[in-house]
Amino acid sequence: MPACSTMEEIVFSPELTVPDTWVLQNLADDIQRHKEIKGASKIDRDEGYSSANSNAKEAVNRPSTTEYGISAERDASDICRLTNLNDPKSNDFEPTVISSLDLPDLQAKLPTVVYKHVVLPYVAWAQTIVRHETDVLMLTHLILYFTTSLPSAVWLFYRFTYLHGVFHFAMQFWFLGTYTLMMHQHIHMRGILSKASPILRLVDKLFPYITDPLMGHTWNTYYYHHVKHHHIEGNGPDDLSSTIRYQRDELLHFLHYVGRFLVLIWLDLPLYFLRTGRTANAIKAAFWELSNYTAIYTLFRLNSRATTFAFLLPLLLMRIGLMVGNWGQHAFVDADEPDSDFRSSVTLIDVPSNRYCYNDGYHTSHHLNPLRHWREHPVAFLRQKETYATEKALVFHNIDYLMITVRLLMKDYLTLAKCLVPIGDQMDLTLEERAEMLRRHTRRFSEEEIREKFPPRGKSKSK
Structure with a gap:
């Protein structure tokens, strides 16, 4: 990059x-x-x-x-x-059909006859299938996954070759990010397909049990960890994926962060729910995680090579990717108000996060309103732009979460400062001052600071 x-x-x-x-x-x-x-x-x-x-x-x-x-x-x-x-009622309305091109670009690149007689009828039909008329893209991707990932995985078990295994894993590597952020919308909005049809509602509930393991997710764990846990704790001290106890530009701290999640999340998440008095969630989270492991183990006994390429490698890659992404999303935490969504997360205006991953770059907007539809993030950002400025939020461009993490581990604050889009008082800082500000925001919090900055629920901060 x-x-x-x-x-x-x-x-x-x-x-x-x-x-x-x-x-x-x-x-x-x-x-x-x-x-x-x-x-x-x-x-x-x-x-x-x-x-x-x-x-x-x-x-x-x-x-x-x-x-x-x-x-x-x-x-x-x-x-x-x-x-x-x-707005579907506006003449300027544009649904999203594929990730790589906007609808006018798609029209410009295709022959008129194809656009008129294939694309437009498909869009009209797809809008009756998806929950939001903007989200034709999601049906496009579901069709893609069920016509590529699923038959490819089945064929691996039927007639395995290492060449096919490598090709399959490379294909899944390409799909994982976009799929995960589609499911991110699914778990927050309780589905992506139309509620009008009982059949579509059933398909909406069932398809993740087929596609999630193929994309490195275990059954329902993303929902319980992200919706029922991460958004409750908001990168605070009780968040299992919190960054505040780590020095966010240190490699050993990062490796500890990723390693603990890889090895212990199956146990940590149910224990968290037990500590917070949500026994039903603890049982459900443990059941779905362990039952998925059991299914993978059973398949491994039947065909170890196919299972490795179809399930184990995507699982390993996804878990690492989730932690790398979360590190970048919550690496910069303002010690003055670390419990503020504006000061503990960032906004990215970039290509990978927003074009291919459903506006995932607008992470602050998502934390401010987890139920906000992905297409609404840019306009919500502009509506609250002055608040972002007064609250000292961080906005970056031309860099994604992966590269934020990489630049942090390189301690390359100058590049990060160049990628910062200054808003509010940040406009009056020199490049070096912006770099130093970012460095301060990656400092590890002591336990004493955590007790002071994050009082128990129901209690106010001490003055």
Whole structure:
């Protein structure tokens, strides 16, 4: 991945989604406007005063522009455009059909006859199958998985070859991220297919029991860990995937973090539910995790090689990937308010997270409202942009969670600072000051700090 540029040269990748391009341009305009206002309001040191005829007073006092360079008119226009893009009643509405291309690009690349007589009828039909009219993509992917991953895995058990095994694992490696974030939507929204049909409701409930193990997930563990645990604890001290007890730029700390999850999550999660008085969740989490292990063990006894490539390697890769991603999502924690969603998670405006993984880069927005539909994250971000600025949230571009983790372990804060899109007071920091700010946010919390910053539920923080 190329190194990020300075903020004067924000990278607008041609692969960004249309909403991400609009959001990033909006932030770039804020930065430029802030620089102009700040420059215009400075006193001319040679003359000892600023000209009464200059634009300084007009720029500073302009009622629609805040001290952060935010233009109310610009934001209202962008919010309207993003809202229309998601509104099936609007003429500007666009469903997402495939990951790699937006609908207008798909139309431009395909022959007119194919687009008119294949794509459009498919979109119209798919919108009757999926829960949200925007989410044609999810049906596209379900069809893809059931016509590639499933028959490939079955054939591995029927007639195994190492070449096929390697090919199958490589294919799953390509699918894992997108599939996981589709299931992320599934577990938060209680499904992705239409509720109108009893058959579709049944399919919606059952298909994960087939596809999850093929993609490295054990039955229902993602739901119990992510929805019933992680979003309850929010990277706090009782979160089993919390980063606060680790120095987030140290390799040994990272290896301990990943290793504990790999080895002990099957036990840690049920024990967590028991400690918090949720016995039913403890039993369910343990049952589904152990029953999936039993099924994999049984298959391993029948065909060890096929099981290794079809189930064990994807499981290992997925568990490592989940922890690498979570480390990047929650690596920067502001010691002043570590329990704030704005200050313990980040926003990424990038290609891998948002184009291919259902806007997973908008992690702060997701923690603020876990039930928010994935297509709503960009517009929600713009609606709350000034709050993000005042709350000192972190926004990055041209870098994904994996590379954030890599750069942290390299202690390469300068590259991370170059990837930061400064908002609010961050605009007045030099590149080196931004790098130092990021370094401070990766510091390990002592147990004394944790007791002070994260009081027991129902108690306020000590002054």
